[in-house]
Amino acid sequence: MALSTAFTKLFGVQHPIALAPMGGSAGGALATAVSRGGGLGLLGGGYGDREWLARELPIVAGGGRPWGVGFLSWAAGVSALEQALEYGPRAVMLSFGDPSPFVERIRASGAAVIVQVTDLEEARRAVDLGADVIVAQGSEGGGHGARRGRATLPFVPVVVDLAAPVPVLAAGGIADGRGVAAALALGGAGALIGTRFQATAEALVDPSIAEAIVRGRGEDTERSGVLDIARGARWQTTKYTARSLGHPYLDRWRGREAELAADSRARRAYQDDVARGDVPPLPVWAGEGVDLIDDLPPAADLVAALAAQADDALARAGRY
Incomplete structure (x- = not known):
């Protein structure tokens, strides 16, 4: 049974499930598979790497299903956005930072504007900008989010009430169909899912x-700015941190972020450790729902499974 919501109607998709546009890992094949499975695949445009986009955009654009692309508002330039718009996405998602420089270009292309928010100030701004969909991201999510974010369960309904009638997707810690059902019960129009995909x-x-995620446990995840500082990433770590599985540099520098930021030798040591293979080349971004992940299925099959689980969960809840 298909779960029809304002989100599924807006994009003409079968299930209220969207792929989080995870930079670098949500490529054309993954976005296409999610869309083929009946969800909305969002390509992870991230920082707006033009070469990466040139390789991945044709893959998802040729899939024949509704799709979109996501960018970091603070990092991606207008030229990367225009490159993506040439392929005709149904939606563009903007996260972290001021989305306003991009909104009119997106709207003029005919694509829907999706804005991810991590607090109520951002949610109000998204409403004022006329976002077509708002993603309410809770602090349980993997990867980047607000340093002082709120948990998904209390945050989503507050954003739903504030944004109505704009559809809201829940994000953060959702890794199975029960989480999708919970998003709908909270008043959301669907769920944006990252770590599971x-x-x-x-x-x-x-x-x-992928293997680390399958083996990972929620209690092993940690939200911190240490790995961004060590990697020399340009994230504003006073506002945004990232949830990952354990890492040697988290143990070494936990609670000492300012000291790490001021220590150029320590940051060079990180690069040396990566080059020697002493630490992983990339952090394993993972949300608190990682315990629920125990396999590596095709993404289209996963979408169908998530939708069926959500339907079952809602049916069970309706019997109480």
């Missing part, structure tokens, strides 16, 4: 990362 056949991740 990292562990699929089509994800653009090193096999070691």
Whole structure:
């Protein structure tokens, strides 16, 4: 049974499930597979790497299903956005930072504007900008989010009430169909899912990362700015941190972020450790729902399974 919501009607998709546009790992094959499975595949445009986009955009654009692309508002330039718009996405998602420089270009192309928010100030701004869909991201999510974010369960209904009638997707810690059902019960129009789709056949991740996610436990995840500082990433770590599985540099520098930021030798040591293979080349971004992941299925099959689980969960809840 298909779960029809304002989100599924807006994009003409079968299930209220969207792929989080995870930079670098949500490539064309993964986005296409999610769309083929009946969800909305969002390509992970991230920082707006033009070469990466040139390779991945034709893959998802040729899939014949509704799709979109996501960018980091603070990092991607207008030229990367225009490159993506040439392929005719149904939606563009903007996260972290001021989305306003991009909104009119997106709207003029005919694509829907999806804005991810991590607090109520961002949610109000998204409503004022006329976002077509808002993603309410809770602090349980893997990868980047607000340093002082709120948990998904209390945050989503507040954003739903604030944004109505704009459809809201829940994000953060959702890794199975019960989480999708919970998103709908909270008043959301669907769920945006990241970590669960990292562990699929089509994800653009090193096999070691997929295996780490399958083995990972929620209590092993940690939100921190240490790994961004050590890597020399340009994230504003006073506002945004990232949830990952354990890492030697988290143990070494936990609670000492300012000291690490001021220590150029320590940051060079990180690069040396990566080059020697002493630490993984990339952090394993993972949300608190990682315990629920125990396989690496094709993404289209996963979408169908998530939808069926959500339907079953809602049916069970309706019997109480």
